Amino acid sequence: xxxxxxxxxxxxxxxxxxxxxxxxNKENGSVVKIETSYGDITLRLFDETPIHxxxxxxxxxxxxxxxxxxxxxxxNFMIQGGDPDSKNATPGQRLGGGxxxxxxxxxxxxxxxxxxxxxxxxxxxxxxxxxxxxSGSQFYILQGTVFTPGALDTLEQKMNQQQQRAxxxxxxxxxxxxxxxxxxxxxxxxFNIRVVEIREEANAEASQLPAKKLSAERREAYTTxxxxxxxxxxxxIFGEVIDGLDVLDKIAxxxxxxxxxxxxxxxxxxxVLD
Numbered sequence: 001x002x003x004x005x006x007x008x009x010x011x012x013x014x015x016x017x018x019x020x021x022x023x024x025n026k027e028n029g030s031v032v033k034i035e036t037s038y039g040d041i042t043l044r045l046f047d048e049t050p051i052h053x054x055x056x057x058x059x060x061x062x063x064x065x066x067x068x069x070x071x072x073x074x075x076n077f078m079i080q081g082g083d084p085d086s087k088n089a090t091p092g093q094r095l096g097g098g099x100x101x102x103x104x105x106x107x108x109x110x111x112x113x114x115x116x117x118x119x120x121x122x123x124x125x126x127x128x129x130x131x132x133x134x135s136g137s138q139f140y141i142l143q144g145t146v147f148t149p150g151a152l153d154t155l156e157q158k159m160n161q162q163q164q165r166a167x168x169x170x171x172x173x174x175x176x177x178x179x180x181x182x183x184x185x186x187x188x189x190x191f192n193i194r195v196v197e198i199r200e201e202a203n204a205e206a207s208q209l210p211a212k213k214l215s216a217e218r219r220e221a222y223t224t225x226x227x228x229x230x231x232x233x234x235x236x237i238f239g240e241v242i243d244g245l246d247v248l249d250k251i252a253x254x255x256x257x258x259x260x261x262x263x264x265x266x267x268x269x270x271x272v273l274d
Contacts (some may be wrong), residue, residue: 002148009204009211020210025211028042028059028145029042029044029045029046029047029053030053030268030272030273030274031044031045031166031242031272031273031274032045032056032057032239032271032272032273033041033061033271033273034065034268034269034270034272035266035268035269035270035271036070036247036251036266036267036269037267038247038250038251038264038266039244039246039247039250040243040247041141041241041243041244041245041247041248042241042242042243042244042273043119043141043155043239043240043241043242044239044240044241044242045057045119045238045239046109046112046237046238046240048107048109048111048112049107049109049236049238049239051104051105051107051235052104052107052121052134052236052238053238053239055104056139056238056239057135057272058073058145059100059137059270060270060271060272061272062164064084064100064137064232065081065082065137065269065270066268066269066270067087067088067267067268068081068082068083068084068086068087068267068268069081069083069086069087069089069095069261069262069266069268069270070251070262070266070268071083071086071089071096071261071262072095072096072140072259072260072261073251073252073256073260073261073262073266074143074252074256074260075143075252075253076143076144076252077142077143077145077228077252078131078141078142078143078144078252079140079141079143079229079248079251079252080088080096080122080138080139080140081138081139081140081268082122082135082137082138082139083095083096083097083098083099083137083138084098084099084100084137085097085098086098089265092257092261092262094259095121095261096138097258098138099135099136099137099138100136101135101136102136103133103134103135103136104121104133104134104135104136104236105122105133105134106123106131106132106134107133107236107238108132108233108234108235108236109236109237111188112233112237113221113227113229113237114142114144114216114227114228114231114232114235114267115144115218115221115222115225115226115227116139116142116143116144116221116225116226116227116239116245116248117141117225117240117241117245118142118227118237118239118240118241119138119139119140119141119237119238119239119240119241120139120142120231120235120237120238121134121135121138121235121236121238122134122135122138122139122140122235123135123235123236132234132235132236134138134235134236135182140162141241141248142231143226143248143249143252143257144220144226144227144228145226145227145228146222146223146224146226147222147223147226147227147229148223149219149223152214152219152222152223152229155229155230156211156212156213156214160211160212163206163212164202164206165211166200167206168199168202168230169200170200170202171198171199171201171205172198175194177196179191179194179195182194184224191254198247209267215227219229251266254266
């Protein structure tokens with residue numbers, strides 16, 4: 001069974017948005033508390049992601065999360081839990097593949113992004129999950145890192161390069177049969193000419209699109225509280241920490257083994273407060 005991983009994406013896939021998580025989102029929505037031996041983390045679930053919100057509340061009320069572990073921790077990245085196989089797991093047992101028997105449809109919302117403290121659903125990556133469906137129970141709380149303005153400039157460049165490559169791939173895929181026929185016919189000159197034409201078509205399409213840029217609000221967040229922008233638009237964010245960021249930092253700093261599992265188990269208990 002494949003592990004549900006939060007992938008450090010190489011192709012930084014960003015989308016420009018006009019706002020960060022707004023004040024109204026912090027004032028509305030259900031509140032849950034995750035109790036651990038390091039302290040409590042209180043989170044507000046977003047009403048804009050009702051499927052994930054309701055599922056998390058349902059599992060919490062059923063006691064599903066009680067006794068489970070934060071089984072995967074990477075400092076300056078995130079803490080991950082919610083694998084039912086982690087309850088009573090033996091020392092050194094590989095974890096990350098468990099689930100409640102179902103997945104959830106993605107609820108990726110442009111207004112939410114991976115700043116420090118967001119709650120998001122883990123999911124299976126790769127081509128076998130093109131719809132980016134979420135795990136039915138596994139989640140992560142993002143710690144991330146603080147970026148310099150220069151680092152964000154570099155990420156914007158990579159973001160636009162990724163867009164250019166995606167457009168080029170689309171055009172090549174559309175012309176794949178034609179190119180294969182030219183290759184089979186041994187017409188290398190015409191093949192080369194067609195590839196140049198396809199590249200020009202892709203460049204023309206890319207030139208019509210606005211450059212991808214991080215909004216001022218995102219830049220402010222990523223250079224102050226920090227985050228992990230390469231995950232944006234890849235995973236469903238459905239809540240954020242409203243108290244207990246210090247606890248998040250403490251948990252993220254624990255010693256882990258080579259599989260990122262804490263050497264000493266960190267159990268959780270989840271309560272719905274309102």
